Amino acid sequence: MEMTLRWYGKDFDSVTLEQIRQIPGVTGVITTLYDTKPGEVWSRERIKKMKEEVEGAGLHLSGIESVNIHDAIKIGSKDRDTYIDNYIETLENLGKEDIHLVCYNFMPVFDWTRSDLAKERPDGSTVLSYDQSKVDLIQPEAMFESLDSKSNGFILPGWEPERMERIKELFEMYKDVDDEKLFENLIYFLERIMPVCEKYNIYMAIHPDDPAWPVFGLPRIITNKENLLRMLHAVDNKYNGVTLCTGSLGSNPNNNIPEIIRALKGRIHFAHVRNVVYLGEGKFDEAAHLSSDGSLDMYEIMKALHDIGFDGPIRPDHGRMIWGEVAMPGYGLYDRALGATYLNGLWEALEKQNK
Ligand code: DNO
Numbered sequence: 168m169e170m171t172l173r174w175y176g177k178d179f180d181s182v183t184l185e186q187i188r189q190i191p192g193v194t195g196v197i198t199t200l201y202d203t204k205p206g207e208v209w210s211r212e213r214i215k216k217m218k219e220e221v222e223g224a225g226l227h228l229s230g231i232e233s234v235n236i237h238d239a240i241k242i243g244s245k246d247r248d249t250y251i252d253n254y255i256e257t258l259e260n261l262g263k264e265d266i267h268l269v270c271y272n273f274m275p276v277f278d279w280t281r282s283d284l285a286k287e288r289p290d291g292s293t294v295l296s297y298d299q300s301k302v303d304l305i306q307p308e309a310m311f312e313s314l315d316s317k318s319n320g321f322i323l324p325g326w327e328p329e330r331m332e333r334i335k336e337l338f339e340m341y342k343d344v345d346d347e348k349l350f351e352n353l354i355y356f357l358e359r360i361m362p363v364c365e366k367y368n369i370y371m372a373i374h375p376d377d378p379a380w381p382v383f384g385l386p387r388i389i390t391n392k393e394n395l396l397r398m399l400h401a402v403d404n405k406y407n408g409v410t411l412c413t414g415s416l417g418s419n420p421n422n423n424i425p426e427i428i429r430a431l432k433g434r435i436h437f438a439h440v441r442n443v444v445y446l447g448e449g450k451f452d453e454a455a456h457l458s459s460d461g462s463l464d465m466y467e468i469m470k471a472l473h474d475i476g477f478d479g480p481i482r483p484d485h486g487r488m489i490w491g492e493v494a495m496p497g498y499g500l501y502d503r504a505l506g507a508t509y510l511n512g513l514w515e516a517l518e519k520q521n522k
Contacts, residue, residue, distance in 0.1 A: 168472070168514060170507055171195035171229045171480045173498065176217070178202070179322065181494040184224035190504045192511040195229030195480055196221050197270070197437075201322075204329065206237035206250045209257040214264045229480040230268030230437060231261065232410075233324070233374070236356070241275055242340050243352040251356060255363045262367020268480065270410045270437055272374040273353050275344065275385040276337045278325020279377035279415070280310070284317045284496040285488065286452060292487040295497050297378055297418065299449030307334055307383050321495035338383075346386045350398070353388070357402040364406035370436040370479075372408050373398070377415035379422065380449070391419070392427045399434050411472075412439040414453065414484055417463050420445050424463060425471035432475040440468060440510055441484035453485050453497070456506035466513055473517040483507045 171194070172187045174180055179201045187193055200209055200217060221228040234257055237250040261269065272278060286296035302310070311331040314323060322328070330337075344352075357371070364371060379390040388394055395409060409431055416422045428435065442454040442461030454461035472481070486502025494500065 168478060169195050169227070169229055169480045170511055171197050171227075171482045172503060172507065173197045173232060173482055174221075175199065175201045175324075175495070175498070177220075179495075180498070181321075181492075182498070182500045184221065184226060186500055188225050190507050193226075193504075193507050195227040197230050197232045197480060197482055198228065199231055199233060201324075204327075205235040206239070206253055207257075208253045209234070209260055211260040211263060214260050214266065218264055218266070228266060230270060230372075231266060232270035232437075234258075234261075234269050234271055235325075236271055236273060238276070238337060238340065240356050241273060241349060241352055242344055243348065243355070244340070247352075247355075248359075251359050254356075255360055258360060258363045258369055259367065262363070262369050267368050268370050268372060268436055270372045270374055272325075272376070273349065273389060274325075274376050274387060275341050275349065276307070276330075276334065277382065277385075280382050281314070282310075284314060288452070288454075288487070292455075292489045292502075294453040294487045295485055296452045297450065298446075299378075302382065307338070318496060319493050321498075323495065338385075341385060344386060346388050349386045350388050350401075353398065354401045357407050361402065361404050361406060365404075368406075370406055370408055372410040372436040374410045374439075375412050375415040377412065378418040378449075378451075379416055380419065391416070391422055392430055395427070395431060399431070405433065408434040408436040410437040410439060411435045412484065413463055413468055414439065414441040414443050417443050417445075418451050420462070425467045428468065428471035428477075429475060435472070435475070435477055436479050438472060438477065438479065438481040439484040440465070440481060441486075441506065453487070455487055455502065456483055456509050465510070469510065469513040470517060473514065473521070481510065483510060 282301040285293040376387040445462040483506030485497030
C-alpha cells in the first residue's frame with residue numbers, strides 16, 4: 168500500500184507539495200492536468216513537466232485522477248472513436264512517462280453530486296452533504312449555480328463551468344441512453360483501450376458513481392458489487408480495474424464494503440477511503456475518517472484491503488473543513504492529513520498483527 172494525497176496542481180490547489188511532503192507516511196501524489204478538457208490529448212511534454220514538479224518536491228507521482236471521458240464515448244455517438252483515439256494517445260503519453268494508474272468515471276453529465284458543500288456539524292466543522300429530497304426540488308442548472316457559489320472560488324472536479332454551459336444540450340443527448348446502453352458503451356471503450364494498457368502496463372481504475380443511485384434521471388451503472396463484477400467480467404483483463412471508493416459505495420447502506428473489497432480481489436488498483444454518516448434513505452453527511460465519527464467501520468475496511476493483499480495507492484478522501492482553512496470543499500490539507508495518519512495507523516497495526 169502506498170499512502171498518497173490528491174493534488175490538483177499549483178494553479179488550482181490551496182495545498183502545496185511541500186505541505187504534502189510533511190504529512191507522515193504520505194509518499195505519493197495523485198494528480199491531473201486540471202485545465203485539460205475531456206476528449207483532449209495530453210501532450211507528453213506537459214505530462215513530463217507535471218511529473219518533474221512532483222518528483223522535484225520529493226514525492227512520487229502515483230497515478231492520475233482523472234483522465235475524464237468525453238460524453239460522446241458515454242453516449243456512444245458517431246464521433247466516439249475519435250475521442251477514444253485521443254484517449255489512447257493520452258494513455259500512450261502517460262505510459263511513456265512511466266505513469267501506470269488512471270482513475271476515471273463513467274457518470275453521465277456530472278461527476279459526484281452534493282446538495283450542500285458546507286454543512287455544519289456539531290463541532291463547528293463543515294462537510295459535504297447529500298439529501299435527495301433537496302436535489303429533487305432543483306434543476307441541474309440551479310444546482311450548478313448553488314455549488315459554484317459555495318466552492319470557495321475553486322473549480323470543483325466534474326463541475327467545470329464549460330460543461331455546465333452545455334447542460335441542457337447534454338441532457339438532450341443522453342435521452343436515449345439507459346443503463347444497458349451506458350454499460351455497452353463502457354465495455355466498447357474498455358475493449359478499445361485494453362491493448363494500449365497492456366502495452367504500457369497502465370491500470371485503469373473506474374470510480375464508482377457518487378451517490379450510488381441515479382441522479383436527475385440520468386443512468387448510473389457503477390453502484391454496487393453486482394454491477395462492478397459484471398463490468399470486470401465483461402472485460403476480463405487485469406488492466407480493467409476499480410477505484411474502491413468507500414464513501415461513494417457507502418452512500419448506500421446496502422453496500423457491504425468489506426465484502427465488496429473481498430469480491431474484487433486482484434482488481435482494486437486504487438483506494439479512496441473516507442467515512443460517511445448515513446442519515447436515512449438518500450441522505451448522508453460526510454464525516455471525519457475515524458470509524459466512530461461515521462457509519463463505516465474503517466478497521467474492517469482496511470483489514471479487508473490488507474487481507475486481499477492490496478498494494479496499490481490509497482488516499483484519504485474528502486476531509487471536513489476545520490481550523491479555519493479555506494480550500495476546495497473536501498480537499499483541504501488538515502482533515503485529509505489527519506485521515507492519512509489514522510489510516511496509516513490502522514495499516515501499521517494490521518501489518519504487525521499479521522507478522
Ligand atoms: C470527488 C472525486 C471524484 C473522482 C472522479 C473520478 O471528489 O472522488 O471527482 O475523482 O469521479 O473520475
